[in-house]
Amino acid sequence: MKLVRYGKPGAEKPGLIDADGRVRDLSAVVSDIAGEALGRESLRHLKAIDPASLPLVPEGERIGACVGRIGNFIAVGLNYADHAAESGMAVPPEPVLFNKAPSCVVGPDDTVLIPRGSEKTDWEVELAVVIGERASYVSEADALDYVAGYCICNDISERAFQTERSGQWMKGKGCPTFGPLGPWLVTTDEIDPADLAMKLSVNGEFVQDGSSSTMVFKVPFLVHYISQFMILEPGDVITTGTPPGVGMGMKPPRYLKAGDRMEVSIAGLGVQRQTVAQG
Structure with missing residues (x-):
């Protein structure tokens, strides 16, 4: 699974890459690719989602750092x-x-x-x-x-x-x-x-x-x-x-x-x- 964050700096939204290389919006599932969303149970849940069920993100959106709220x-x-x-x-x-x-x-x-x-x-x-x-x-x-x-x-x-x-x-x-x-x-x-x-x-x-x-x-x-x-x-x-x-x-x-x-x-x-x- 390939997870991404997209959007303007400081206001990135979570997404994943589908089989065709397109960004799908994960905002309805997790608030960010950060913290507890990176745990085993959360990743297992995200992996079970059919990417086709998620909204497509318009092409040309900025891709942000793939992890949010980094502590160390x-x-x-x-x-x-x-x-x-x-x-x-x-x-x-x-x-x-x-x-x-x-x-x-x-x-x-x-x-x-x-x-x-x-x-x-x-x-x-x-x-x-x-x-x-x-x-x-x-x-x-x-x-x-x-x-x-x-x-x-x-x-x-x-x-x-x-x-x-x-x-x-x-x-x-x-x-x-x-x-x-x-x-x-x-x-x-x-x-x-x-x-x-x-x-x-x-x-x-x-x-x-x-x-x-x-x-x-x-x-x-x-x-x-x-x-x-x-x-x-x-x-x-x-x-x-x-x-x-x-x-x-x-x-x-x-x-x-x-x-x-x-x-x-x-x-x-x-x-x-x-x-x-x-x-």
Whole structure:
């Protein structure tokens, strides 16, 4: 099942994608793709609905972030050995965790804004995990039982803010528009996160072409691990790291500028298309 949120920013409505790729309105069934609507029982109920019984959404509606009311937006750093190498950093013995501000979340095709004073805004295609059940001290073996589904995240990053301004990485990770999510939340019965092709192009040139199979710490371990340090709530998002090909790792480094166009895709999870503008 592919769940979406559509409409104007801040007023998105819930929907699902039917077999013909059209958006169907779920407003009469759930208020949002958020919180308890992502739990096992709720998803079971949504899956039992005949999409043809739901109203069609007119074509051309904006697609918003596929999850609403995100409480925790947790990111995992250096989770691909080849990306760690291009960053000049060692693979960590345990996952590196940091926060992205929930206020940075935007729709998959919304404009990405370069922050004021930025000279090193970068891209990162990532597989994001959406939590469906409250998770605390869960085992690795049971971890996927707490996951509602998966989506694409473009983990936009300002490298100077992140690494040259002292303190924690979150300085360069939570600027406005730095968290495009979607277009769809795809439920776990349709996606195996172990081996998904991941691609990102800038102005038509592929710069990232990797696979989730090269993650150092896999999805079940990450959900288990993070739940040892905090309670994960339904609708929380974990973005799991990026394969190589980011601008920071190029020689010479290459960063986003106003007018650039990104296309971001993960097999089975759809495509994001963003234009960059000066914030």
